[in-house]
Amino acid sequence: MPFIPKRRGRDDDDRPETEDTAVHPTAGSGRKDDVAVPDDTGLFVDPDEGRASTTDDTELDLPDDRTEDVDQRAPLTRLSGNAEESRRESSAGTGGGVSVVREPQAEDPDDEYQWHTGIRRPTGNPDAVEFVETHKAFGRNKILRGLNMGLPEGMISMILGPSGTGKSVCIKHMVGLLYPDDGDVLVHGESVPSMGLDHLLGMRQKFGVLFQDGALFGSMNIRDNVAFPLRQHTDKPDKDILEIVDRRMDEVGLGAAWDKFPNELSGGMRKRAGFARALVLDPSIVLFDEPDSGLDPVRTALLGELIQEIHQETMEDAREKNWPHMPAFTLITHDIMTARRVSQFINVVWKGRIVESGPADELFDSDNAFVNQFLAGASRGPLGMN
Amino acid sequence: MSAWLEQPKDLLANVGEGAKFSAKIMGQVYSLRVLRFLGEALRQAGVLITSSTVVIWGLVFIIGLQCGLEGAYFTRSIGSPAYAGVFAAWCDLRELVPYAFGYMMAAKVGTGIVAELGSMRISEEIDALEVMGFDSVLFLCATRLLASWLVLPFMYVAAIGAGFFASYLTVVEQVGDVSSGGYLLIFWMFQNPPDLLYSLIKAMSMATVIVLVGCYYGYNANGGPVGVGTATAKSMVVNLIMVHLIGMLGTQLFWGANPRAPIGG
Known part of the structure; x- marks a missing residue:
């Protein structure tokens, strides 16, 4: 159930269920002063977009049928329509109603963000990667617009969302290939943009990334491709390295094709080789950038199963070896079938912000019209061709 | 008016960016950080030797033939065919061998680097290197610069030999107005070891700039295959301009004030 931005009294026990269970994405980030946070009235106060103040015993005058869909910021913006009226009410000395103080806004994001409840349903696990009010623009094109994820x-x-919504840009922020214009990206609690080069290069070894087309080095056969990180980052003898490499290649079903060069492989094989290379250093965070693109449905399903199996194995390994952080696998995709089969946690991103996020089962039952439409792959709903 | 000012501003910005990028690569080589990837540098050296040596020597050989022909016919026309070696010595060592070397380096090695790094950029191989925890500039660019410094001085000196041999063939064997001994006496009289060193400095400056320009355009290529093509073309233009600029400045610097010719005692 989406967050209902209706003002309530402090001792009101009949709070919406989501207020008890959902966590705002900025919670725990230690940046409460900088970002939008709900106050005790249920209103979101965003220091960047002006401030709202309400009297304790008043209720917002929003139509009930619209409050269901309104996001955390929406009350403010919706109020802006009523603000003049409210202000008139206050100045008339009625003493009732809502007094809203608001900076004039250049654009009204009413329509753009009306489905972005930003609700984060808790999982009980700490975050491996956190985006905190992250903004990123390329020229005039604003990609991330206050992303909290x-x-x-x-x-x-899984990071799901329509094309061009900033999903791949997210991956590049996580590994420090791009830096945010504003906000922060934390990996295991460390801020990526504030890392020096050597620290950053070290931090990147926590990651394994499967790029869309595998990104294998064309000058090496796939065994050398997979062995490359081990040869460069470890002092293991070549015999041990080849043992690890062959095991990983067997896992992805490429044991027999070790001497092939990337240009001799199909798209699916390149992806699997890229997967083997991503895993070879036992990373604690594995990112898959559209692993299903260009694959037929059967290969997509098999790849999904493979990801699940390897995640399971890595989890067992992590428990046995007592890793400081449990492995976090993240897929970026448009494919809903993959999402249904593989995902345990879903972030739905649109227009550079989170619409909703939470455990997959809960998100597939979400009341949010946008989330519903996207996860059902339906043509009717808030998301159109534009 | 502001639109007119934008272009030089962009140009200056690009030059500054290129200079910064080049300084970073040079710093990585001078600080010996590049030795972390010595294996890759040696591989690049091998690629340079196997793929570019013959073509560079071939071009320089042809240029040597031309220098010999021009020298032989010019000195014949003024009644001093015995001095064909003067023309050949200067033409080969000071000017045309460095230029031919620079042209072929730009066409073969420079564009090769742009195409290779550009393709790696658009197929996300450079990103893959970065996320595996490698300094991609160090791995891709500094190793190429070190490889060129390791290989090209020897390749260039051998190329000069090819040019000299070609001029000898033309003047002595083809045109035949002067004996072998007479030609070689004059030929060696009009050059000495510092000239060889200066010529080498000229050529290595060209090679360094070509590799750096290639790395800059390749590493920063964007816009898919078309972008790589555009970057390759741009790098070629810049390299040809730089080759001529270095050639001119080198001649001015090394031989402008003192032609180092044993004329008039």
């Missing part, structure tokens, strides 16, 4: 440890997470 977490990828929990020990789960297969």
